[in-house]
Amino acid sequence: MNSLWYIIYCCSFNYMLYPIINLFFQWKYYKFKEYTIQRQNYILKNVIKYNILKYISISTIPFTILVLFDIGNHTHFIHFIGALYGSCDTVALIKDMPLSISTKTHHTITTFLSIMNTTIDWKQPNIILKLLALYTILSCYSFDVNYCLGMRFLSSVEQQKDMKEKAKQTYILTCFINWSIHIVYFYNYVYEINLYGLLYYCLIAFVVYDDILLLKWLNQ
Secondary structure: OOOHHHHHHHHHHHHHHHHHHHHHHHHHOHHHHHOOHHHHHHHHHHHHHHHHHHHHHHHOHHHHHHHHOOOOOOHHHHHHHHHHHHHHHHHHHHOOOOOOHHHHHHHHHHHHHHHHHOOOOOOOOOHHHHHHHHHHHHHHOOHHHHHHHHHHHHOOHHHHHHHHHHHHHHHHHHHHHHHHHHHHHHHHHHHHOOHHHHHHHHHHHHHHHHHHHHHHHHOO
16 A cells, blocks of 8 residues: 555544544533634644644654664554654644744644655665654654643643643753754764755754744743
């Protein structure tokens, strides 16, 4: 089966979750009904992404080391996980919701990378692909950020403070690890990086910029 079908399946699944979770939130949270459809979609988007990233974080634990050390061929699994990860941002671009320019750029890059991922043979990935896999997996572990972004509209001020503090601790750690590894590799192998490597670093720079904006918000 062509791995592009993973994109179609995952985006369809993600899209169908909106009306289902919408019904649940309409029933459970009275405050949810007071928001516009655009705001409701934004809340749902982040709650859905929170749960999907949490699932990916758990399901990839046994595979991350295998991929980094070239043990076995997990191409189809990585194609599926990449499509599932990207579906959250792809559907968010389609749905009517308030998104900043930096977030839209982030989502567009994620969508592009998830599509490109389906063309890659992960049997023996090069170092740039490993950096991409590592950045994606570590980003998943900060799923509490998405929970915070969505549920802040349905929580009290004290609950928001607690959520932001919890999310900030995880986010700082994952960003620090990711950025450190990328900086060290770039510093040591800058003269060996090819055109694809430079393109990757340019795309990641936009993602990092959005990460910094989120960290500033969490620190408020």
